[in-house]
Amino acid sequence: MSAQVPQKSVLGRRLLLGAPLAVLALVGGGWALMLRRMAGGNFDPHSLPSQLIGKKVPDFSLPGLDGGVAMTGAELQNPGRPMLVNFFASWCVPCLEDAPMLNKLAKNGLPIWGITYKDKQADTQRFLSQNGNPYARIAVDQPGRVAIDWGVYGVPETYLIDAAGLVHWRFAGALTQRVVDEDLTPLLRRIGA
Amino acid sequence: MKRLRLAAGLLTLLLQVAPAFAVSDPSELLSNPAMEARAEAIGSHLRCLVCQNESIEASDAGLARDIRAIIRQQVVAGRTDKQITAYMVQRYGSFILLEPPFEPLTVLLWGSPVIALLLGAMIALLAFRRQRREAATIAPAPLSPAEKARLEALLRS
Structure with a gap:
């Protein structure tokens, strides 16, 4: 009795051998891309999508730093030109890393408004004198409630707002050159800065 | 028999241990126990956005403390569980829900x-x-x- 097991074609066998290798190469490639983006700051596996994207800035009213001009949501709901809003604090270490890039962006003519998160005003002033002040306006969110309305879950966070007050982009963490080059600059070009 | 009873005793003891809440400051708690229980139930279904694997009730992060306070304010103000959860989802997305909803x-x-x-x-x-x-x-x-x-x-x- 001789069993006639149907033989697989040579091509079929090759495909069967190659499939795991192809899957491995695909996963490896994806992994490498992820690591590259993580190193450049474009990708953070813990980062959350902002619920404000495509929406107007929420209503709020906050006092200015050291008795400066108060800041309201209404001003940011129709700023007339694209700008950044940056939540920061003197006690936050990534904010130190964030400062040089913000200074550079401000020097290049991009308006940046700052909102301090749970910070003492004297500490904010010291932070600004040590690390430069890129902010056109600074408001104080001592209780951190306005930050919650924005969906802030850590500092620093940077929001890109267009001329009509729509939020286009939120970045959590210190801005890097690569994030500015690959994410922020193309967006700014698109919304017409 | 003695051993069995010991095991049963241990088991009941384990089962009776209340879930650990991180509310470290008693002034955070509402004086009305029913309202406090409601607030805890809402908070234990919300994810802490800083630590990401703990609930709002279990986390000692500053943001979690603030959100706990907001939940309690809204419970006192008479808002429903659904309204309070929706308030949080509107700000932080469905990621804040520890049990993900069915969506695209x-x-x-x-x-x-x-x-x-x-x-x-x-x-x-x-x-x-x-x-x-x-x-x-x-x-x-x-x-x-x-x-x-x-x-x-x-x-x-």
Whole structure:
């Protein structure tokens, strides 16, 4: 009795051998891309999508730093030109890393408004004198409630707002050159800065 | 018997341990126990956005403390559980829900058991059909003359 097991074609066998290798190469490639983006700051596996994207800035009213001009949501709901809003604090270490890039962006003519998160005003002033002040306006969110309305879950966070007050982009963490080059600059070009 | 009773005692003790809440400051708690229980129930279904694997009730992060306070304010103000949860989702997205809702982004997540079941059924069906086809095509080899003679002898006897 001789069993006639149907033989697989040579091509079929090759495909069967190659499939795991192809899957491995695909996963490896994806992994490498992820690591590259993580190193450049474009990708953070813990980062959350902002619920404000495509929406107007929420209503709020906050006092200015050291008795400066108060800041309201209404001003940011129709700023007339694209700008950044940056939540920061003197006690936050990534904010130190964030400062040089913000200074550079401000020097290049991009308006940046700052909102301090749970910070003492004297500490904010010291932070600004040590690390430069890129902010056109600074408001104080001592209780951190306005930050919650924005969906802030850590500092620093940077929001890109267009001329009509729509939020286009939120970045959590210190801005890097690569994030500015690959994410922020193309967006700014698109919304017409 | 003694051992069994000890084990049972230990088990009941374990079961009675209340879930650990991180509310470190008693002034955070509402004086009305029913309202406090409601607030805790809402908070324990919300994810802490800083630590990401703890609930708002279990986390000691500053943001979690603030959100706990907001939940309690809203409970006192008479808002429903649904309204309070919606308030949080509006700000932080459905990521804040520890139990993800069924929505386009989570179709794969919720659908994976069904997909796995269908895939398994397909593999089983294919294997079964192949087996049947092979059984049909592999005909037994014809009997040799000696075997034929023996078969005839057996049938005759």
